[in-house]
Protein backbone atom coordinates (compact mmCIF):
# COMPACT_ATOMS: atom_id res chain seq x y z
CA UNK A 34 0.00 0.00 0.00
CA UNK A 35 1.45 3.32 -0.95
CA UNK A 36 1.42 6.15 1.50
CA UNK A 37 0.52 9.48 0.02
CA UNK A 38 2.05 12.74 1.10
CA UNK A 39 -0.25 14.21 3.69
CA UNK A 40 -0.32 16.80 6.38
CA UNK A 41 -2.19 16.82 9.65
CA UNK A 42 -5.26 18.99 9.99
CA UNK A 43 -7.90 19.64 12.60
CA UNK A 44 -9.81 16.62 11.21
CA UNK A 45 -6.87 14.22 11.38
CA UNK A 46 -4.74 13.34 8.40
CA UNK A 47 -6.17 15.03 5.34
CA UNK A 48 -4.74 15.19 1.85
CA UNK A 49 -3.64 18.05 -0.29
CA UNK A 50 -6.83 18.92 -2.11
CA UNK A 51 -10.53 19.05 -1.51
CA UNK A 52 -11.23 15.49 -0.23
CA UNK A 53 -12.86 15.28 3.17
CA UNK A 54 -12.41 11.54 3.17
CA UNK A 55 -8.70 10.98 3.54
CA UNK A 56 -5.67 11.35 1.33
CA UNK A 57 -5.69 12.50 -2.25
CA UNK A 58 -3.35 10.54 -4.47
CA UNK A 59 -2.65 11.57 -8.03
CA UNK A 60 -3.94 9.25 -10.75
CA UNK A 61 -1.27 7.03 -12.29
CA UNK A 62 -1.37 3.86 -14.35
CA UNK A 63 0.56 1.92 -11.70
CA UNK A 64 -1.53 3.06 -8.76
CA UNK A 65 -5.10 2.13 -8.05
CA UNK A 66 -6.75 4.61 -5.68
CA UNK A 67 -9.11 2.61 -3.55
CA UNK A 68 -12.02 3.42 -1.26
CA UNK A 69 -13.03 0.72 1.21
CA UNK A 70 -16.75 1.07 1.95
CA UNK A 71 -17.47 -0.65 5.25
CA UNK A 72 -13.90 -0.46 6.53
CA UNK A 73 -15.06 -0.68 10.14
CA UNK A 74 -16.21 -4.28 9.54
CA UNK A 75 -14.21 -7.50 9.45
CA UNK A 76 -13.88 -7.86 5.68
CA UNK A 77 -13.07 -4.15 5.28
CA UNK A 78 -10.31 -4.45 7.87
CA UNK A 79 -8.97 -7.49 6.06
CA UNK A 80 -8.86 -5.52 2.79
CA UNK A 81 -6.76 -2.88 4.55
CA UNK A 82 -4.44 -5.54 6.01
CA UNK A 83 -3.89 -7.13 2.58
CA UNK A 84 -3.47 -3.74 0.89
CA UNK A 85 -0.52 -2.99 3.16
CA UNK A 86 1.55 -5.46 1.11
CA UNK A 87 0.21 -4.32 -2.26
CA UNK A 88 2.55 -2.01 -4.15
CA UNK A 89 -0.15 -0.72 -6.51
CA UNK A 90 -2.95 0.04 -4.10
CA UNK A 91 -3.28 3.37 -2.42
CA UNK A 92 -6.17 3.65 0.00
CA UNK A 93 -7.74 7.07 -0.23
CA UNK A 94 -10.91 6.58 1.81
CA UNK A 95 -12.20 4.28 4.53
CA UNK A 96 -15.86 4.44 5.47
CA UNK A 97 -17.91 3.47 8.48
CA UNK A 98 -21.46 4.13 9.50
CA UNK A 99 -21.80 4.05 13.30
CA UNK A 100 -18.00 4.27 13.62
CA UNK A 101 -17.64 7.21 11.23
CA UNK A 102 -15.50 9.98 12.66
CA UNK A 103 -13.18 7.66 14.60
CA UNK A 104 -9.52 7.19 13.67
CA UNK A 105 -9.19 3.86 11.87
CA UNK A 106 -6.49 2.66 14.28
CA UNK A 107 -8.86 3.21 17.18
CA UNK A 108 -11.39 0.88 15.58
CA UNK A 109 -8.75 -1.67 14.52
CA UNK A 110 -5.61 -1.22 16.63
CA UNK A 111 -3.94 -4.23 14.94
CA UNK A 112 -3.80 -2.14 11.74
CA UNK A 113 -2.15 0.89 13.29
CA UNK A 114 0.88 0.54 11.02
CA UNK A 115 -1.25 0.47 7.88
CA UNK A 116 -3.77 3.12 8.63
CA UNK A 117 -2.34 6.57 8.02
CA UNK A 118 -5.27 7.33 5.78
CA UNK A 119 -7.39 9.59 7.90
CA UNK A 120 -10.46 8.83 9.99
CA UNK A 121 -13.40 6.70 8.96
CA UNK A 122 -15.90 8.83 7.08
CA UNK A 123 -19.47 8.40 5.90
CA UNK A 124 -19.88 7.23 2.32
CA UNK A 125 -21.48 10.59 1.46
CA UNK A 126 -18.19 12.28 2.42
CA UNK A 127 -16.03 10.29 0.00
CA UNK A 128 -14.71 12.33 -2.92
CA UNK A 129 -15.11 9.64 -5.58
CA UNK A 130 -13.43 11.76 -8.26
CA UNK A 131 -10.18 10.83 -6.49
CA UNK A 132 -10.96 7.11 -6.45
CA UNK A 133 -10.44 4.47 -9.15
CA UNK A 134 -11.88 1.40 -7.46
CA UNK A 135 -14.07 0.44 -4.55
CA UNK A 136 -14.15 -2.58 -2.28
CA UNK A 137 -17.74 -2.66 -1.10
CA UNK A 138 -17.83 -4.43 2.28
CA UNK A 139 -21.36 -3.51 3.30
CA UNK A 140 -24.36 -5.58 4.42
CA UNK A 141 -26.51 -7.02 1.69
CA UNK A 142 -29.55 -4.96 0.64
CA UNK A 143 -27.76 -1.76 1.75
CA UNK A 144 -25.09 -2.55 -0.82
CA UNK A 145 -27.32 -2.37 -3.91
CA UNK A 146 -28.70 1.00 -2.80
CA UNK A 147 -25.17 2.36 -2.43
CA UNK A 148 -23.65 0.83 -5.56
CA UNK A 149 -26.38 2.03 -7.89
CA UNK A 150 -25.56 5.61 -6.87
CA UNK A 151 -21.79 5.36 -7.39
CA UNK A 152 -20.13 7.25 -10.27
CA UNK A 153 -19.71 5.21 -13.44
CA UNK A 154 -15.93 5.55 -13.68
CA UNK A 155 -15.44 3.36 -10.60
CA UNK A 156 -14.51 -0.32 -10.77
CA UNK A 157 -16.30 -2.17 -7.99
CA UNK A 158 -15.63 -5.42 -6.19
CA UNK A 159 -18.68 -6.14 -4.07
CA UNK A 160 -18.26 -8.58 -1.19
CA UNK A 161 -21.96 -8.79 -0.35
CA UNK A 162 -24.50 -11.20 -1.78
CA UNK A 163 -26.39 -8.50 -3.70
CA UNK A 164 -25.13 -9.14 -7.22
CA UNK A 165 -24.34 -12.86 -7.07
CA UNK A 166 -27.66 -14.32 -8.14
CA UNK A 167 -28.42 -13.80 -11.84
CA UNK A 168 -32.17 -14.21 -11.34
CA UNK A 169 -33.57 -11.29 -9.38
CA UNK A 170 -36.70 -13.29 -8.51
CA UNK A 171 -34.52 -15.91 -6.86
CA UNK A 172 -32.74 -13.08 -5.06
CA UNK A 173 -36.08 -11.71 -3.79
CA UNK A 174 -37.21 -15.17 -2.69
CA UNK A 175 -34.09 -15.88 -0.60
CA UNK A 176 -33.19 -12.40 0.61
CA UNK A 177 -36.69 -11.11 1.27
CA UNK A 178 -36.52 -7.87 -0.70
CA UNK A 179 -37.03 -6.84 -4.32
CA UNK A 180 -33.71 -6.12 -6.01
CA UNK A 181 -33.19 -2.37 -6.17
CA UNK A 182 -30.73 -2.44 -9.09
CA UNK A 183 -31.81 -5.19 -11.52
CA UNK A 184 -30.20 -3.54 -14.56
CA UNK A 185 -26.88 -3.27 -12.78
CA UNK A 186 -27.22 -6.89 -11.70
CA UNK A 187 -27.17 -7.92 -15.38
CA UNK A 188 -23.73 -6.37 -15.78
CA UNK A 189 -22.17 -8.07 -12.74
CA UNK A 190 -19.61 -10.85 -13.19
CA UNK A 191 -19.61 -13.61 -10.57
CA UNK A 192 -16.08 -13.51 -9.22
CA UNK A 193 -14.99 -17.03 -8.39
CA UNK A 194 -11.56 -16.16 -9.70
CA UNK A 195 -10.24 -19.56 -10.73
CA UNK A 196 -13.40 -20.28 -12.74
CA UNK A 197 -14.16 -16.92 -14.36
CA UNK A 198 -10.83 -15.18 -14.83
CA UNK A 199 -11.35 -13.93 -18.38
CA UNK A 200 -14.76 -12.39 -17.66
CA UNK A 201 -13.52 -10.79 -14.44
CA UNK A 202 -10.75 -9.00 -16.35
CA UNK A 203 -13.40 -7.17 -18.38
CA UNK A 204 -15.83 -6.44 -15.55
CA UNK A 205 -16.79 -3.14 -14.03
CA UNK A 206 -18.75 -4.79 -11.19
CA UNK A 207 -17.52 -8.05 -9.70
CA UNK A 208 -19.84 -9.98 -7.38
CA UNK A 209 -17.40 -11.64 -5.01
CA UNK A 210 -18.68 -15.10 -4.05
CA UNK A 211 -19.94 -16.08 -0.61
CA UNK A 212 -17.53 -17.97 1.60
CA UNK A 213 -19.48 -21.25 1.72
CA UNK A 214 -20.13 -21.19 -2.06
CA UNK A 215 -16.37 -20.74 -2.61
CA UNK A 216 -15.55 -23.90 -0.64
CA UNK A 217 -18.15 -25.90 -2.54
CA UNK A 218 -17.67 -24.68 -6.10
CA UNK A 219 -13.87 -24.83 -6.30
CA UNK A 220 -13.84 -28.61 -5.87
CA UNK A 221 -17.23 -29.61 -7.25
CA UNK A 222 -17.47 -27.52 -10.45
CA UNK A 223 -14.67 -29.39 -12.27
CA UNK A 224 -16.04 -32.75 -11.09
CA UNK A 225 -19.53 -31.94 -12.39
CA UNK A 226 -18.15 -30.54 -15.63
CA UNK A 227 -16.26 -33.79 -16.12
CA UNK A 228 -19.31 -35.96 -15.33
CA UNK A 229 -17.34 -37.60 -12.52
CA UNK A 230 -19.96 -37.16 -9.79
CA UNK A 231 -23.72 -37.40 -9.78
CA UNK A 232 -25.56 -34.07 -9.85
CA UNK A 233 -28.43 -35.61 -7.87
CA UNK A 234 -26.73 -36.68 -4.69
CA UNK A 235 -24.58 -33.94 -3.17
CA UNK A 236 -24.55 -33.48 0.61
CA UNK A 237 -22.57 -30.58 2.05
CA UNK A 238 -21.72 -30.36 5.73
CA UNK A 239 -20.12 -26.93 6.25
CA UNK A 240 -18.56 -25.13 9.19
CA UNK A 241 -17.61 -21.50 9.74
CA UNK A 242 -15.72 -19.38 12.22
CA UNK A 243 -17.75 -16.69 13.94
CA UNK A 244 -16.17 -13.79 12.01
CA UNK A 245 -18.33 -15.02 9.11
CA UNK A 246 -21.23 -13.31 10.82
CA UNK A 247 -19.59 -9.86 10.78
CA UNK A 248 -18.60 -7.51 13.59
CA UNK A 249 -21.97 -6.03 14.45
CA UNK A 250 -23.08 -7.13 17.93
CA UNK A 251 -25.63 -9.95 17.95
CA UNK A 252 -26.78 -11.98 20.93
CA UNK A 253 -26.28 -15.28 19.07
CA UNK A 254 -22.60 -14.45 18.58
CA UNK A 255 -21.78 -13.68 22.21
CA UNK A 256 -18.95 -15.74 23.72
CA UNK A 257 -21.30 -17.61 26.02
CA UNK A 258 -23.56 -18.58 23.12
CA UNK A 259 -20.67 -19.82 20.98
CA UNK A 260 -18.02 -21.27 23.30
CA UNK A 261 -17.68 -24.98 24.10
CA UNK A 262 -20.03 -26.17 21.43
CA UNK A 263 -21.14 -26.07 17.83
CA UNK A 264 -24.54 -25.56 16.30
CA UNK A 265 -26.13 -25.92 12.91
CA UNK A 266 -28.07 -22.94 11.60
CA UNK A 267 -30.08 -22.09 8.52
CA UNK A 268 -30.94 -25.79 8.31
CA UNK A 269 -32.64 -26.46 4.96
CA UNK A 270 -32.95 -22.72 4.41
CA UNK A 271 -29.53 -21.03 4.25
CA UNK A 272 -29.37 -18.25 1.66
CA UNK A 273 -26.15 -19.61 0.16
CA UNK A 274 -28.06 -22.56 -1.25
CA UNK A 275 -29.27 -20.79 -4.42
CA UNK A 276 -25.79 -19.37 -5.01
CA UNK A 277 -24.25 -22.84 -4.74
CA UNK A 278 -26.96 -24.31 -6.95
CA UNK A 279 -26.51 -21.59 -9.59
CA UNK A 280 -22.82 -22.45 -9.96
CA UNK A 281 -23.22 -26.22 -9.81
CA UNK A 282 -26.13 -26.17 -12.28
CA UNK A 283 -23.99 -24.21 -14.76
CA UNK A 284 -21.27 -26.82 -14.35
CA UNK A 285 -23.61 -29.80 -14.74
CA UNK A 286 -25.60 -28.24 -17.59
CA UNK A 287 -28.80 -29.18 -15.71
CA UNK A 288 -30.61 -28.27 -12.52
CA UNK A 289 -28.70 -29.23 -9.39
CA UNK A 290 -30.21 -29.27 -5.91
CA UNK A 291 -27.97 -29.78 -2.91
CA UNK A 292 -28.41 -30.67 0.73
CA UNK A 293 -26.40 -28.01 2.60
CA UNK A 294 -26.12 -27.51 6.34
CA UNK A 295 -23.81 -24.84 7.79
CA UNK A 296 -22.54 -24.91 11.38
CA UNK A 297 -21.11 -22.23 13.60
CA UNK A 298 -17.79 -23.23 15.18
CA UNK A 299 -16.06 -21.88 18.23
CA UNK A 300 -13.20 -20.27 16.27
CA UNK A 301 -12.72 -16.76 15.02
CA UNK A 302 -11.87 -17.60 11.39
CA UNK A 303 -11.77 -20.57 9.09
CA UNK A 304 -14.25 -22.53 7.02
CA UNK A 305 -14.59 -26.16 6.02
CA UNK A 306 -17.01 -27.88 3.69
CA UNK A 307 -17.12 -31.66 3.81
CA UNK A 308 -18.95 -32.91 0.73
CA UNK A 309 -20.40 -36.38 0.30
CA UNK A 310 -20.72 -37.25 -3.39
CA UNK A 311 -21.76 -40.20 -5.53
CA UNK A 312 -19.25 -41.26 -8.16
CA UNK A 313 -20.34 -41.30 -11.82
CA UNK A 314 -18.93 -42.20 -15.24
CA UNK A 315 -16.55 -44.83 -13.84
CA UNK A 316 -14.75 -42.33 -11.59
CA UNK A 317 -12.96 -43.39 -8.40
CA UNK A 318 -11.79 -41.29 -5.43
CA UNK A 319 -8.27 -41.45 -6.89
CA UNK A 320 -9.46 -40.24 -10.29
CA UNK A 321 -11.36 -37.35 -8.67
CA UNK A 322 -8.17 -36.30 -6.89
CA UNK A 323 -6.16 -36.63 -10.11
CA UNK A 324 -8.71 -34.56 -12.06
CA UNK A 325 -8.70 -31.77 -9.47
CA UNK A 326 -4.90 -31.82 -9.28
CA UNK A 327 -4.69 -31.44 -13.04
CA UNK A 328 -7.39 -28.73 -13.18
CA UNK A 329 -5.68 -26.63 -10.51
CA UNK A 330 -2.03 -27.48 -11.24
CA UNK A 331 -1.16 -23.95 -12.31
CA UNK A 332 -3.41 -22.13 -9.87
CA UNK A 333 -1.46 -20.12 -7.32
CA UNK A 334 -4.01 -20.43 -4.50
CA UNK A 335 -5.57 -23.89 -4.86
CA UNK A 336 -3.74 -26.98 -3.58
CA UNK A 337 -5.02 -30.52 -3.92
CA UNK A 338 -3.43 -32.51 -1.10
CA UNK A 339 -1.79 -35.91 -1.59
CA UNK A 340 -3.77 -39.08 -0.89
CA UNK A 341 -4.47 -39.50 2.82
CA UNK A 342 -3.69 -35.89 3.74
CA UNK A 343 -6.48 -34.09 5.57
CA UNK A 344 -6.96 -30.31 5.05
CA UNK A 345 -7.15 -28.27 8.27
CA UNK A 346 -8.58 -24.76 8.61
CA UNK A 347 -5.56 -23.86 10.74
CA UNK A 348 -3.35 -24.44 7.68
CA UNK A 349 -4.98 -21.59 5.75
CA UNK A 350 -5.46 -19.11 8.58
CA UNK A 351 -4.73 -15.60 7.31
CA UNK A 352 -3.83 -16.84 3.81
CA UNK A 353 -5.63 -16.82 0.47
CA UNK A 354 -5.08 -20.54 -0.05
CA UNK A 355 -7.71 -23.18 -0.56
CA UNK A 356 -6.81 -26.77 0.35
CA UNK A 357 -8.70 -29.78 -0.99
CA UNK A 358 -8.59 -33.44 0.06
CA UNK A 359 -10.38 -36.37 -1.59
CA UNK A 360 -11.12 -39.61 0.25
CA UNK A 361 -12.98 -42.85 -0.45
CA UNK A 362 -16.22 -43.28 1.47
CA UNK A 363 -16.93 -46.62 3.18
CA UNK A 364 -20.17 -46.66 1.25
CA UNK A 365 -19.39 -48.16 -2.14
CA UNK A 366 -19.47 -45.81 -5.12
CA UNK A 367 -19.09 -42.69 -3.01
CA UNK A 368 -16.33 -40.21 -2.14
CA UNK A 369 -15.75 -37.50 0.45
CA UNK A 370 -14.29 -34.16 -0.68
CA UNK A 371 -13.01 -31.72 1.95
CA UNK A 372 -12.24 -28.08 1.22
CA UNK A 373 -10.89 -25.47 3.65
CA UNK A 374 -10.33 -21.73 3.34
CA UNK A 375 -10.04 -18.72 5.62
CA UNK A 376 -13.52 -17.20 5.35
CA UNK A 377 -12.13 -13.67 5.58
CA UNK A 378 -9.40 -14.17 2.97
CA UNK A 379 -10.20 -16.60 0.11
CA UNK A 380 -13.80 -16.47 1.35
CA UNK A 381 -13.97 -12.67 1.14
CA UNK A 382 -11.24 -10.01 1.06
CA UNK A 383 -8.42 -12.10 -0.44
CA UNK A 384 -10.55 -13.27 -3.34
CA UNK A 385 -11.76 -9.66 -3.70
CA UNK A 386 -8.13 -8.54 -3.99
CA UNK A 387 -7.45 -11.31 -6.55
CA UNK A 388 -10.40 -9.96 -8.54
CA UNK A 389 -9.37 -6.33 -8.29
CA UNK A 390 -5.90 -7.31 -9.50
CA UNK A 391 -7.48 -8.85 -12.60
CA UNK A 392 -9.78 -5.89 -13.21
CA UNK A 393 -6.88 -3.44 -12.91
CA UNK A 394 -4.43 -5.53 -14.94
CA UNK A 395 -2.05 -6.20 -12.02
CA UNK A 396 -0.55 -9.68 -11.56
CA UNK A 397 -3.29 -11.70 -9.88
CA UNK A 398 -1.23 -12.72 -6.86
CA UNK A 399 -0.07 -9.20 -5.96
CA UNK A 400 -0.39 -8.61 -2.21
CA UNK A 401 -1.66 -12.11 -1.61
CA UNK A 402 1.20 -14.57 -1.38
CA UNK A 403 1.57 -14.53 2.40
CA UNK A 404 1.40 -18.04 3.84
CA UNK A 405 -0.84 -19.17 6.66
CA UNK A 406 -0.04 -18.23 10.23
CA UNK A 407 0.57 -21.42 12.24
CA UNK A 408 0.58 -22.37 15.03
Ligand SMILES: NC(=O)C1=CN([C@@H]2O[C@H](COP(=O)(O)OP(=O)(O)OC[C@H]3O[C@@H](n4cnc5c(N)ncnc54)[C@H](OP(=O)(O)O)[C@@H]3O)[C@@H](O)[C@H]2O)C=CC1
Nearest residue numbers: 071073074075076097098099100138139161245247248381
Ligand atom coordinates in the same frame (compact mmCIF):
# COMPACT_ATOMS: atom_id res chain seq x y z
N1 LIG B 1 -17.45 -11.98 7.31
C1 LIG B 1 -17.25 -12.86 6.34
O1 LIG B 1 -16.58 -13.89 6.52
C2 LIG B 1 -17.83 -12.62 4.99
C3 LIG B 1 -18.65 -11.55 4.73
N2 LIG B 1 -19.15 -11.36 3.47
C4 LIG B 1 -20.02 -10.21 3.19
O2 LIG B 1 -19.24 -9.02 3.16
C5 LIG B 1 -20.01 -7.92 3.64
C6 LIG B 1 -19.31 -7.32 4.84
O3 LIG B 1 -19.20 -8.29 5.85
P1 LIG B 1 -18.47 -8.04 7.24
O4 LIG B 1 -17.27 -7.21 7.03
O5 LIG B 1 -18.34 -9.36 7.88
O6 LIG B 1 -19.59 -7.18 8.00
P2 LIG B 1 -19.46 -6.23 9.30
O7 LIG B 1 -20.77 -6.28 9.95
O8 LIG B 1 -18.25 -6.65 10.07
O9 LIG B 1 -19.21 -4.78 8.66
C7 LIG B 1 -20.22 -4.09 7.95
C8 LIG B 1 -19.71 -2.73 7.55
O10 LIG B 1 -20.75 -2.02 6.88
C9 LIG B 1 -20.98 -0.76 7.52
N3 LIG B 1 -22.41 -0.47 7.45
C10 LIG B 1 -23.42 -1.13 8.06
N4 LIG B 1 -24.61 -0.58 7.73
C11 LIG B 1 -24.33 0.45 6.90
C12 LIG B 1 -25.14 1.43 6.23
N5 LIG B 1 -26.47 1.42 6.34
N6 LIG B 1 -24.53 2.34 5.47
C13 LIG B 1 -23.18 2.36 5.33
N7 LIG B 1 -22.36 1.47 5.94
C14 LIG B 1 -22.94 0.53 6.71
C15 LIG B 1 -20.51 -0.98 8.95
O11 LIG B 1 -20.19 0.27 9.54
P3 LIG B 1 -20.29 0.53 11.14
O12 LIG B 1 -19.80 -0.70 11.81
O13 LIG B 1 -19.40 1.74 11.33
O14 LIG B 1 -21.73 0.84 11.43
C16 LIG B 1 -19.28 -1.85 8.71
O15 LIG B 1 -18.19 -1.05 8.29
C17 LIG B 1 -21.40 -8.48 3.99
O16 LIG B 1 -22.26 -8.31 2.90
C18 LIG B 1 -21.10 -9.95 4.22
O17 LIG B 1 -22.22 -10.73 4.06
C19 LIG B 1 -18.79 -12.15 2.44
C20 LIG B 1 -17.98 -13.24 2.63
C21 LIG B 1 -17.47 -13.59 3.93
Ligand SMILES: CC(=O)N[C@@H](CCC(=O)OP(=O)(O)O)C(=O)O
Nearest residue numbers: 160161162211212213241245246
Ligand atom coordinates in the same frame (compact mmCIF):
# COMPACT_ATOMS: atom_id res chain seq x y z
C1 LIG C 1 -21.08 -17.53 10.35
C2 LIG C 1 -22.04 -16.75 9.49
O1 LIG C 1 -23.02 -16.21 9.97
N1 LIG C 1 -21.75 -16.69 8.18
C3 LIG C 1 -22.56 -15.98 7.23
C4 LIG C 1 -21.96 -16.16 5.86
C5 LIG C 1 -20.94 -15.15 5.50
C6 LIG C 1 -20.90 -14.90 4.00
O2 LIG C 1 -20.15 -15.32 3.16
O3 LIG C 1 -21.93 -14.33 3.64
P1 LIG C 1 -22.48 -13.40 2.51
O4 LIG C 1 -23.29 -14.20 1.60
O5 LIG C 1 -23.33 -12.45 3.24
O6 LIG C 1 -21.36 -12.73 1.86
C7 LIG C 1 -23.98 -16.54 7.17
O7 LIG C 1 -24.17 -17.73 7.37
O8 LIG C 1 -24.87 -15.77 6.78
